[in-house]
Amino acid sequence: MEQEELKQFDIGSIRVHVIPSTTFKTNTMMIQMNGPLEKDSVTKRALLPNILQNGTKDYPSRQHIRSALEELYGASLTADVAKKGERQILSLRMDLANEKFLKDHSPLLEKGIKLLASVFLNPNVTNDQFDSKIIDEEKRSQRQKISSIYDDKMRFANKRLTEEMCPDEPFGIHVLGYEEDLDAIDGKNLYDYYQDALNSDDIDFYVMGDVDSEHIKTMIKKHFKIDQSHRREEKPKNTPDNNKKKANEVVDEQSVQQAKLHIGYRTNIVYGDDDYFALQIFNGIFGGFSHSKLFINVREKASLAYYAASRVESHKGLLIVMSGIQSSKYNDATEIIFKQMEDMQNGEFTEVDIQQTKAVYKNQVLETMDVPRGRIEMEYHNQIASKKIPLNEWLERIDQVTHDDILNVAKKIQLDTIYFLKGKEEESNE
Amino acid sequence: MNKITFEQLQETLYVDELDNGLRVYVLPKQGFNKTFATFTTKYGSIDNHFTPLEGTESLRVPDGIAHFLEHKLFDDEDGDVFQNFSKLGASANAFTSFTRTAYLFSSTMNVDKNLETLVNFVQNPYFTEESVEKEKGIIEQEIKMYEDNPDWQNFFGLLKGMYKNHPVAIDIAGTVESINKTTKDLLYTCYNTFYHPSNMVLFIVGNVEPEKILDQVRTNQQNKTFAEPKPIERYVEEDTTEVNEKKVTIPMPVNTGKCLVGIKERNPTKQGIELLKHELSVQLLLEMMFGQSSENYQTLYEEGLIDDSFSFDFTAEKGFGFSVVGGDTSQPEALAERIEGLIADFKEKPLDDKVIDRIRKKKIGYFLKAMNSPEFIANQFTRYQFNEMDLFDVIPTLESLKKEELLETMKDHFHLDTQMSVCLITKEEDKSE
Numbered sequence: 001m002e003q004e005e006l007k008q009f010d011i012g013s014i015r016v017h018v019i020p021s022t023t024f025k026t027n028t029m030m031i032q033m034n035g036p037l038e039k040d041s042v043t044k045r046a047l048l049p050n051i052l053q054n055g056t057k058d059y060p061s062r063q064h065i066r067s068a069l070e071e072l073y074g075a076s077l078t079a080d081v082a083k084k085g086e087r088q089i090l091s092l093r094m095d096l097a098n099e100k101f102l103k104d105h106s107p108l109l110e111k112g113i114k115l116l117a118s119v120f121l122n123p124n125v126t127n128d129q130f131d132s133k134i135i136d137e138e139k140r141s142q143r144q145k146i147s148s149i150y151d152d153k154m155r156f157a158n159k160r161l162t163e164e165m166c167p168d169e170p171f172g173i174h175v176l177g178y179e180e181d182l183d184a185i186d187g188k189n190l191y192d193y194y195q196d197a198l199n200s201d202d203i204d205f206y207v208m209g210d211v212d213s214e215h216i217k218t219m220i221k222k223h224f225k226i227d228q229s230h231r232r233e234e235k236p237k238n239t240p241d242n243n244k245k246k247a248n249e250v251v252d253e254q255s256v257q258q259a260k261l262h263i264g265y266r267t268n269i270v271y272g273d274d275d276y277f278a279l280q281i282f283n284g285i286f287g288g289f290s291h292s293k294l295f296i297n298v299r300e301k302a303s304l305a306y307y308a309a310s311r312v313e314s315h316k317g318l319l320i321v322m323s324g325i326q327s328s329k330y331n332d333a334t335e336i337i338f339k340q341m342e343d344m345q346n347g348e349f350t351e352v353d354i355q356q357t358k359a360v361y362k363n364q365v366l367e368t369m370d371v372p373r374g375r376i377e378m379e380y381h382n383q384i385a386s387k388k389i390p391l392n393e394w395l396e397r398i399d400q401v402t403h404d405d406i407l408n409v410a411k412k413i414q415l416d417t418i419y420f421l422k423g424k425e426e427e428s429n430e
Numbered sequence: 431m432n433k434i435t436f437e438q439l440q441e442t443l444y445v446d447e448l449d450n451g452l453r454v455y456v457l458p459k460q461g462f463n464k465t466f467a468t469f470t471t472k473y474g475s476i477d478n479h480f481t482p483l484e485g486t487e488s489l490r491v492p493d494g495i496a497h498f499l500e501h502k503l504f505d506d507e508d509g510d511v512f513q514n515f516s517k518l519g520a521s522a523n524a525f526t527s528f529t530r531t532a533y534l535f536s537s538t539m540n541v542d543k544n545l546e547t548l549v550n551f552v553q554n555p556y557f558t559e560e561s562v563e564k565e566k567g568i569i570e571q572e573i574k575m576y577e578d579n580p581d582w583q584n585f586f587g588l589l590k591g592m593y594k595n596h597p598v599a600i601d602i603a604g605t606v607e608s609i610n611k612t613t614k615d616l617l618y619t620c621y622n623t624f625y626h627p628s629n630m631v632l633f634i635v636g637n638v639e640p641e642k643i644l645d646q647v648r649t650n651q652q653n654k655t656f657a658e659p660k661p662i663e664r665y666v667e668e669d670t671t672e673v674n675e676k677k678v679t680i681p682m683p684v685n686t687g688k689c690l691v692g693i694k695e696r697n698p699t700k701q702g703i704e705l706l707k708h709e710l711s712v713q714l715l716l717e718m719m720f721g722q723s724s725e726n727y728q729t730l731y732e733e734g735l736i737d738d739s740f741s742f743d744f745t746a747e748k749g750f751g752f753s754v755v756g757g758d759t760s761q762p763e764a765l766a767e768r769i770e771g772l773i774a775d776f777k778e779k780p781l782d783d784k785v786i787d788r789i790r791k792k793k794i795g796y797f798l799k800a801m802n803s804p805e806f807i808a809n810q811f812t813r814y815q816f817n818e819m820d821l822f823d824v825i826p827t828l829e830s831l832k833k834e835e836l837l838e839t840m841k842d843h844f845h846l847d848t849q850m851s852v853c854l855i856t857k858e859e860d861k862s863e
Binding site for chain 1: 438439440459460461462463464510512513516517518519520521522536537538539564565566567568569571572574575577578579580682683684685686721722723724725727728731732734737738739758760788789791792793794795796798799801802803804829858
């Protein structure tokens with residue numbers, strides 16, 4: 001696998017990773033702040049990215065920040081939180097045009113770094129408090145975002161499944177937090193939380209593009225002044241799975257046209273484990289692609305669904321099946337899905353299936369590397385996992401997976417919860 | 431074969447038009463692992479009324495048939511074409527829009543074999559009564575999925591508000607009723623009419639050798655025979671100049687409402703550079719009015735009417751065109767009124783040169799970023815070709831747009847009294863938890 005030499009160094013408490021590449025017309029920067037996913041802080045942390053984008057000491061309002069970004073030839077700035085295993089990752093990203101493709105060649109990168117630093121480290125606070133008007137606006141917006149999850153039935157079903165699967169595990173906490181916890185947040189306690197997070201979180205800074213790492217080092221040193229006094233010394237660890245003897249079955253009802261059938265399994269395998277790639281190949285044969293058993297049997301053969309797929313939660317060790325079906329077809333669909341899992345556990349897949357899946361999965365890995373953010377996300381897997389898998393070993397490790405490895409993975413997989421969001425009206429019509 | 435170099439972007443495009451009329455474009459991209467190819471016909475959901483290639487009389491086909499055909503083309507005598515791609519490590523897909531149907535693959539290995547598979551399966555229709563029947567259940571679930579999607583319902587509700595007769599207001603997948611009228615023979619009729627190479631574009635972008643790829647495509651096409659190309663007679667229902675309904679309200683099982691404001695083009699006949707200038711101008715104006723750096727965005731946010739789902743867009747093809755502004759909101763009605771008011775105010779105020787330049791820079795930067803994406807390049811280039819425009823004219827055109835042209839576009843496009851519709855998604859009364 002061809003790839004550019006990655007350079008790493010520390011500046012204060014920030015770990016910097018530079019990936020030089022001449023493939024793209026932009027330079028990409030990404031800051032990842034890794035903190036624990038906890039009920040007490042989840043809502044605050046979810047609110048933070050929007051507060052930070054509302055003004056800094058140098059750019060006092062959202063409008064000032066956005067105008068400055070536009071002046072930098074439409075530099076994009078996004079900030080949000082995501083769940084990786086039982087960590088809540090706060091990300092800030094900036095994509096910036098490479099001036100060598102513009103008529104105007106004046107350098108943009110340092111201006112971008114300065115702006116990003118200002119948003120990240122220099123918010124517009126008075127007396128160690130965020131502005132209360134901004135806090136109120138963003139609480140309102142956050143409340144709306146949380147309540148809108150209900151409007152997207154696929155997202156809603158995923159959220160419900162996760163809650164039902166992991167009621168006593170941090171993974172069951174929703175990454176956007178909770179409406180009822182918004183009330184207690186104010187400019188003071190959120191600022192205190194922000195300071196605490198800056199002080200104790202792991203902070204990684206990625207730069208990918210046509211850049212020189214020494215130059216990056218100088219610029220980050222100049223603009224990112226941060227030293228942590230008490231960095232948390234904790235390794236990511238997931239709480240032990242509560243292995244249920246009997247699978248959970250949960251049904252909700254809404255007036256929807258299409259029912260959502262989401263099924264959660266425990267894989268007992270996480271990123272970094274020796275059998276992680278065998279799990280990926282398992283998932284590929286079972287439900288990850290359009291040649292997979294789920295697609296062929298639920299959709300193509302039985303015409304029950306438009307989509308029937310599975311995906312792996314790499315840092316928690318879950319496998320999630322998702323399908324949209326008619327409410328009355330619950331039994332047919334679950335029967336077919338369980339049959340596919342049973343076949344996998346009985347080793348009923350061929351060498352051709354394995355080769356085909358390896359080819360498609362390797363293709364997916366290589367394609368991810370063609371996108372700056374994808375490449376950075378791949379590197380970041382290694383930063384947050386307890387065991388690392390160097391990117392240049394991925395393809396080889398995929399090739400080494402055998403029929404037995406996949407079968408062993410299949411035997412570790414346990415059904416946990418079946419979640420069904422069913423339609424109301426349809427049933428009353430029948 | 432033609433070779434066109436774009437100095438500023440440091441890209442070279444290879445172009446060829448084959449004897450059978452197929453237009454082929456290759457854009458080599460060094461440093462990429464993957465190659466992405468699209469094979470696109472100028473045939474979409476709006477083409478539901480035409481004279482078949484073999485016939486003389488016009489035919490009105492069931493709604494959603496272009497999309498149905500897209501699904502069924504993936505079948506061949508030996509089964510499912512997806513399998514052939516995945517055996518070669520490629521991922522394949524397809525989509526149907528109002529005016530196009532595109533088949534595509536991306537792969538990091540076996541590019542020549544995958545390209546062969548792409549061209550061959552699209553040029554080898556194989557429909558049976560049985561397979562057509564089987565597909566109906568799948569498409570029915572696809573339609574149901576969109577029926578539950580409030581954003582999709584909001585958008586098509588708005589189109590129905592704007593258009594009375596034009597087929598753009600018909601859902602791309604059709605309805606459960608219309609897809610059940612689809613037959614094997616109708617699929618062949620549509621296929622034969624619209625999948626002639628002279629109505630298609632093949633675009634390949636990625637880590638490829640252009641001459642070699644073009645040779646391969648030429649050889650592939652020389653070994654096949656096609657009917658003589660004939661101009662396609664398409665009939666589009668004449669639409670009213672003005673909007674059909676000013677307001678459409680759709681109750682759905684949602685917690686948060688939605689609001690979209692649409693502005694319908696009065697005279698959507700522009701093509702070529704005229705269309706390119708027009709669409710870039712409308713986009714610049716929308717950005718000035720409602721972009722995140724605008725006073726209006728700030729105001730709407732402070733008033734609690736929008737969140738960061740708020741967005742805007744302009745769509746234009748031959749025969750229809752519209753702007754759309756809106757997003758999630760707890761007060762759909764109030765937001766619609768505010769958007770209308772803010773557009774009216776904006777029209778009264780002079781345009782600020784500094785803001786124009788800033789937004790122009792932003793659009794140029796965004797275009798550069800999009801040029802990182804093989805998907806964007808292939809899909810957009812094809813769309814531009816079908817409208818007689820050139821994707822690589824975007825930056826020079828953006829640079830050349832003058833304030834007077836923007837003012838002209840503003841007068842021409844933003845007629846609020848007759849051209850504006852709104853569609854609101856509201857919370858169902860009987861909400862089920």
